[in-house]
Amino acid sequence: MDNIRNFSIIAHIDHGKSTLADRLLQITGVVGDHEFRDQMLDTMDIERERGITIKSQSVALPYRASDGKDYVLNLIDTPGHADFSYEVSRALVACEGALLVIDAAQGVQAQTLANFYMALELDLEVIPVINKIDLPSADVDRVKAQIEKDLGLDSDHALAISAKEGTGIEEVLEAVVNRIPHPKGDPNAPLKALIFDSHWDPYRGTIVHLRLFDGKLKPGEVIKFWSNNATYKVEEIGSFLIERKPRKELNAGQVGYMIAGIKTVSDTRIGDTVTLEDRPCKEALKGFKLVKPVVFSSFYPISSDDYEELAVALEKLKLNDASLTFEKDHSTALGHGFRCGFLGLLHLEIVQERLEREFNLSLILTAPSVQYVLVLKDGTETIIDNPAKYPDPVYIQSAKEPFIRASIILPDQFLGPVISLSIDRRGVQKDMHYLDSSRVELTFDLPLSEVLFDFYDRLKSVSRGYASFDYDFLEYRETELAKVDILVSGEKVDALSMLVHKDRAYQRARRACERLKNEIPRQLFKVAVQGAIGGKIIARETVSALRKDVTAKCYGGDITRKKKLLEKQKEGKKRMKQVGNVVIPQSAFLAVLKTDEDE
Template sequence: MNSDQSKIRNFCIIAHIDHGKSTLADRFLQKTEVVNDRNFQNQMLDSMDIERERGITIKSQAVTIPFHSKDGNEYELNLVDTPGHVDFSYEVSRAISSCEGALLLIDATQGVEAQTLSNMFMAMEHDLEIIPVINKMDLPSADLERVKHQIEHDLGLDSEMAFPISAKTGLGIDELMEGLVEWIPAPSGERSNPPKALIFDSHYDPYRGVVIHVRMFDGELKEGDEIKFMSNNAEYKVEDVGVFKIGLDKTGKIQAGDVGYFIAGIKNISDVRVGDTVTSKKNPCSEPCEGFREVKPVVFSSIYPIDTNQYQELHTAIDKLKLNDASLIYEKDSSAALGFGFRCGFLGLLHLEVVQARLEREFGLNIVLTSPSVRYRLTNMKGETYYLDNPAEYPDPGSIEKAEEPYIKAAIITPTDYLGNIMTLCMNKRGIQQEMNYLDEKRVEIFYEMPLAEVLFDFYDKLKSISRGYASFDYELHGFKETSLAKLDILLNGEVVDALSQLVFKDNAHERGKSVCKKLKGEIPRQQFKIPIQAAIGNTIVARETISALRKDVTAKCYGGDITRKKKLLEKQKEGKKRMKMVGNVELPQEAFLAVLRTDED
């Protein structure tokens, strides 16, 4: 623990997805021997299986690295690791505000991408010292000069300051660490002031309760202190305090400039909010750290257990997951087709996929999710405004004066060769072009305003396939706009299947309905009677498919003879089929749900 504030450096690594953040963090840990070679594994700071497998960071981590510099001084480097995906941008912003400097990591083969820019602007808003780092220099396709030109031209940073490194092989890491100590300023803050700490993350320990990750801006925090949270005035007593060294390293106190943790017997992670300020109960600081806001979910879906007997297990699993993920919100829900489940709110589609994967892996549950939906804003005839995210609760269209849907501002950076196809894709998704900037002869940046609902399903996949993986995409929410909304019902044998209902843009209803009916036809087994599958808006059928009946050849025993005998037998069969259809009910197999929900259109 370094008592000299001038020898502390707090920094984060920011980058586009896949530019090597976690690998660089690994090299830092190995170089400074925070972790020995025997205990080392790749993506050291990514603790979840799903993070390792998909090569993404979901939960930000922090670690304190001791560094012995060439000038003979001992420094304490606090690395605050950040997630790179757009869904978690609020977590990134809180992690960034805990630091004085940022390493802006750029892939030497890919160059500057959409999230490189948005993360850099976020770091600039917090007045961070930005050091450009060009990674993957060991690859034969690395183009140092091109990337240096982009750093000057696109980012407006000094390319002479850029450090060429290879996080994989360790090339240039020593120089980078010396540069980090030299360029990033020491933390400011008075240790004699009342305590003021920013919460940038938290995690749940089953034995000790919530472990809160903080950056101390003023004063000190030690065991036995009585503290309060400024957003909800909750009061606690500190039981344990220390810094991060892969595990938790107890130090007894943390002071201004430090990044560390404390435990105060908090049982519910929902009481702890990222971005909140912690101060002393007796001697509070005058104002909280700025930038705190409530995290609001943007995508909604219902989760049901495939086996209805697993409802209680699902309830327990979501409760436990909520302990580690404060941004997940849920409430009880039920459906005639799927039984009891939970309506959940997520930060974005990746967040939804992560929650789904964790429920299936960590808790061994078989679950089905209903079609993801966004939150619409409706105004009724009395002029009252309310929000709606569940198609089952959609009111009578006659009672709605206007419906509005959330819009996003999307930034896409693409090589010019794919520009035409990408513009067509955005127009098909109801995008309105705002501006276009040519970054250089080969790359262009375009901004679109488009409905969030259109981006939810397959936009990202289509963007990647038409640009052969070269286009990058970043977005932020941009308010609500009026829309023409309709509830699309799916009827099976004349009965509405509530779990397949969707809220759609009216002009797309026919296409969406056709696609769902087609998929169901391929999944539902044939019965002894004809089954109509229909998509309807209100009483209007907009699409239909029919599953033909399994037929038995009842005329086989009539060889030769009069045609009327055959007709009589066929009529008799027809009557039987009619009766069967009245009493027959169609079982919807699980695969049918999954096929409809997997993707919007093929």
């Protein structure tokens, strides 16, 4: 155990976490030059294109230190976005230390602080690493001052490196060996292991990623999951060296994988405790919780023939992503589809992109919404995330919506516009303090529904990209909720219904009506596009009628001839309006669901 080090790399988005992992893989010889490619641990195309880690990976790095001893350094990579903060916290529980990567040009950002506090709560040894010192705009002294002031760490121990050029990587490995403590645990105690991740293999089923705290694990033993009491027989165990390498046993302190014929990824819950059925441990590891979706949207195939393909595609994605939830949904306007739940907006975007790319599906999404808690007049509570299930307001006593505690770090020159934006989104300012002479940390309580819509895009616009944003779920608070229906020619279009705060209802209804007016093709009669709350119309746009010139064939003669034809046309239009159907094109749905920044 003395020669094992379990560590993680944590950072704000785009501070060079994956590039540092690449250099560590190369310098320890895990990956040869001919096999190497950039972002080695990022296996999905989307991860490479966006430069973010979505699915974390683990790898064991063999390293001979300057003291001549051979060490095994278990790198447990973590996702890099606030949506996946629970996965990050479980990965950190599996470690004794963390490398906190900070961009030499951008300095300490919102997620740097959030991840640092998470590591601090778990009592990890944190090694600050200042990356990108090769950039012309790099200011190492300024970042060191931030490390001292914002994080309270000794900046003399911070490592200055360039992961891109490979500068200072040896010092990072030596720091991992010398400064991160070795794991502790009793190999003879009953098995106690943490599930910190899992992924799907089409031939072997679920591959469970484990960190052993006590005991041993061998193939053939029967294990039990603490949260659901499910039992499985272990088929294979081993460690990660990019490829899986089977072993005869795993001991306390080690990190590895387990294959036990588990049919679905959702059976293995991240943060759960694994023990032996015949010799269980006394108590589970602390901190386990079931991850619940917070953002909901309905997916409909553009062609109704693709419904079965969409169902199969979602089942396959669910195998790799246990946090995705879905159930059947139906809309009179869009046909059959699925109501899906996600961890956040980024998670929604990734699932949509994977469905379109990997399964060649063309989809329409309804506007993302959150879960509201409704207290009915008979005292019962109900949770709804779908406008279609919103009950009659007569039966509702009160409604609650989810709030988040948002942390925004920004240069003080953008303070005014960012505070205005947050207050405009019904935010309540909780705190504001200067991190140094030019950077401010703002803390706001914001409704999650307002953040979903286009808050992040607007924040980047008003701060010219300099503001960084991180959030934690806070609680449910009382709100005044309204269901806005969109009517076209007096008919409700259920796919465009939305649940919004009463103060926002007019604005959102007006916007939807304007977008629809531009997209619905003109008919031979006027088409009314209306936004309504219950029976009250709050916004209206009119698609003007196409004019057919029925008097074109009249030349000369009395004016009454023309009047007679126009009267006849007027009667026809009146009749047509009563029986005419307006077909809403797919582009209209997409236009309404776009944010202002997408245009």
